[in-house]
Amino acid sequence: MTPLETLETQDSAEAGSTALPPQHRYAKYLAIFRVSLAERMTYRGDFFLATIFRFLPMVTTILLWQAIYEGAGKMQSEMAGFRYRDMIAYLLLTHISRMFSSMPNLAGGIARDVREGTLKRYLLQPMDMIGYLLAYRVAHKAAYIVTSFIPYALLFFVCRGFFDGLPDPATLGAYAISLILAFLVGFFFEASVGMVGFWFLEVTSLLYIVMTVNFFISGQMLPLDLLPEPWAGLLKFLPFQYMAYFPAAVFLGKIQGTALWFYLLGELLWAVFFMVLARVLFRLGLRRYSAFGG
Amino acid sequence: MGILSGFTRYLRLLGGLAVYTLNRELAFRGNFLVKVSVEVIWLGILIAFYRVVFARTSTVAGWNEPQYLFFVGCYFALNGLIEMLFLENCNEFAELVRTGDLDGLLLKPIDEQFLITCRRIDWGTAPNVLMGSIVMVVALVNAGWHPDPLRIATFLVTFACGTAIAYGFMLMLTSISVWMVRNQSLMEMWWLFSSLARYPKEIFSGPWGEPLGVFFTYCVPILVVVNVPANAMVRVLDGPMVALTITATVLLLWASRRFFQHALRSYRSASS
Numbered sequence: 285m286t287p288l289e290t291l292e293t294q295d296s297a298e299a300g301s302t303a304l305p306p307q308h309r310y311a312k313y314l315a316i317f318r319v320s321l322a323e324r325m326t327y328r329g330d331f332f333l334a335t336i337f338r339f340l341p342m343v344t345t346i347l348l349w350q351a352i353y354e355g356a357g358k359m360q361s362e363m364a365g366f367r368y369r370d371m372i373a374y375l376l377l378t379h380i381s382r383m384f385s386s387m388p389n390l391a392g393g394i395a396r397d398v399r400e401g402t403l404k405r406y407l408l409q410p411m412d413m414i415g416y417l418l419a420y421r422v423a424h425k426a427a428y429i430v431t432s433f434i435p436y437a438l439l440f441f442v443c444r445g446f447f448d449g450l451p452d453p454a455t456l457g458a459y460a461i462s463l464i465l466a467f468l469v470g471f472f473f474e475a476s477v478g479m480v481g482f483w484f485l486e487v488t489s490l491l492y493i494v495m496t497v498n499f500f501i502s503g504q505m506l507p508l509d510l511l512p513e514p515w516a517g518l519l520k521f522l523p524f525q526y527m528a529y530f531p532a533a534v535f536l537g538k539i540q541g542t543a544l545w546f547y548l549l550g551e552l553l554w555a556v557f558f559m560v561l562a563r564v565l566f567r568l569g570l571r572r573y574s575a576f577g578g
Numbered sequence: 579m580g581i582l583s584g585f586t587r588y589l590r591l592l593g594g595l596a597v598y599t600l601n602r603e604l605a606f607r608g609n610f611l612v613k614v615s616v617e618v619i620w621l622g623i624l625i626a627f628y629r630v631v632f633a634r635t636s637t638v639a640g641w642n643e644p645q646y647l648f649f650v651g652c653y654f655a656l657n658g659l660i661e662m663l664f665l666e667n668c669n670e671f672a673e674l675v676r677t678g679d680l681d682g683l684l685l686k687p688i689d690e691q692f693l694i695t696c697r698r699i700d701w702g703t704a705p706n707v708l709m710g711s712i713v714m715v716v717a718l719v720n721a722g723w724h725p726d727p728l729r730i731a732t733f734l735v736t737f738a739c740g741t742a743i744a745y746g747f748m749l750m751l752t753s754i755s756v757w758m759v760r761n762q763s764l765m766e767m768w769w770l771f772s773s774l775a776r777y778p779k780e781i782f783s784g785p786w787g788e789p790l791g792v793f794f795t796y797c798v799p800i801l802v803v804v805n806v807p808a809n810a811m812v813r814v815l816d817g818p819m820v821a822l823t824i825t826a827t828v829l830l831l832w833a834s835r836r837f838f839q840h841a842l843r844s845y846r847s848a849s850s
Contacts, residue, residue: 333754333758333767334766334767334770337767337770337771338770340770340771340773340774341770341773343790344773344774344776344777344781347777347781347782347783347784347787348638348777348781350781350783350784350787351638351639351778351780351781351783352631352634352635352638354639355635355636355637355638355639356634356635358634358635363634486609489608489609489612489613489616490612492612492613492616493612493615493616493619496616496619496620496623497619497623499623500623500626500627505623505627506627506630506631510630510634511630512630512633
């Protein structure tokens with residue numbers, strides 16, 4: 285029996301029963317996770333080449349910031365609270381943030397399902413679409429994190445000189461929480477953008493604009509602290525900073541004490557906000573949905 | 579005579595394809611405007627980034643602000659040209675291989691490389707060339723630049739060479755999809771690889787930066803793509819580097835074509 289057949293059998297069984305124990309209810313999402321993981325690993329050559337190429341911008345970024353700090357004569361001092369070493373460590377850590385918060389093809393996929401009418405497969409089966417997409421995405425993230433662990437471990441080992449060692453356990457705990465919440469903020473934010481597809485059939489263009497702006501305002505290019513006021517303060521109140529800046533700043537100990545709790549709470553609230561928003565938009569969108577397509 | 583008539587035939591074909599794709603693009607004007615908006619935003623972000631940087635330093639790797647701005651404009655225009663002419667076409671190649679639709683293109687009585695890499699012009703990125711040019715002009719005005727015919731001629735030649743070198747690398751990356759089957763992330767791969775061309779080569783300094791800079795200048799000459807034209811216009815007119823760029827262009831165009839043809843020989847149709 286293939287994993288897909290297993291999934292089908294489980295769904296059919298569940299369709300006939302309304303009161304299944306929780307372990308059966310979640311088994312289907314576990315099956316989705318397994319199938320998605322296998323799919324992700326099918327094109328290994330492509331995947332590994334892309335992983336190697338992903339390191340090239342990191343190399344140029346390190347060299348660029350070295351040139352900037354040397355030009356400013358600040359190799360031994362700070363820029364907006366960041367030494368050269370902190371800056372490189374920060375930019376490396378934003379890759380880890382994005383590893384959790386980036387959601388390629390999620391919004392576009394939802395909009396395509398709406399446009400082509402394939403969304404009905406979620407409606408006809410005893411499966412929640414957002415739950416399915418979440419399980420699918422967790423699988424892809426797990427595959428990506430596992431397969432890129434060795435290259436990333438090697439990179440961080442090579443770049444260990446930019447770090448002051450591991451932070452204390454409490455900071456590490458806060459960092460882990462910030463990454464998990466970054467995943468949830470990223471997932472539900474993109475899902476919400478995808479739901480706009482119920483109203484506008486083509487969201488790719490909107491998505492491009494959102495992603496382009498997000499690249500800068502989430503702090504992937506530089507720490508938000510380098511921006512002049514009021515921009516730095518303003519961007520720290522928006523959800524985008526949680527997708528890159530915030531987890532990296534937590535790891536480096538730039539945000540501590542009450543401020544750390546404040547921003548973690550903010551991240552949780554944004555995750556809940558987008559979760560509710562995605563759900564509400566999905567419900568409202570379904571009222572307009574006409575299931576075009578064969 | 580035969581070569582000339584072949585050349586004009588391909589030029590006519592290119593013109594026909596350009597008109598066809600322009601009509602297609604104009605049928606979706608909204609989409610065209612959004613694509614242009616994204617590029618305007620991206621250029622704005624790049625400029626904002628360097629404004630923040632130059633607010634804290636006067637030079638980056640020996641480039642002052644107007645010189646660096648010229649470099650950014652040159653990169654933006656050159657990259658826009660590459661995206662306009664080749665990126666979308668090359669990006670579709672993997673899907674043609676995977677589905678077997680490449681068969682249809684290979685049967686046509688036209689050079690495969692031309693048909694696969696030049697059949698569509700992405701007019702949505704055409705304004706990038708204009709925007710990049712505007713940034714270059716603004717940078718030259720800020721730098722108090724005086725027109726110099728030799729520098730302008732060298733810039734134009736090396737700019738064309740840079741475009742051809744970038745095309746050669748893209749063609750090689752594209753060809754790999756014959757063996758890898760799903761190389762759907764070519765657009766991303768290209769963005770990652772071309773990140774090497776995005777900065778002045780002087781940033782490649784230090785114990786490991788310098789060897790990397792030498793490698794990507796002389797062995798895999800992606801660093802010369804933007805550096806040489808930008809340098810020729812606003813910094814040093816470096817004769818040997820110009821000669822290297824022209825030689826690299828010829829060699830890379832030849833090698834990439836051979837590699838592409840080799841890849842096509844390994845292609846096994848996926849269709850029934």
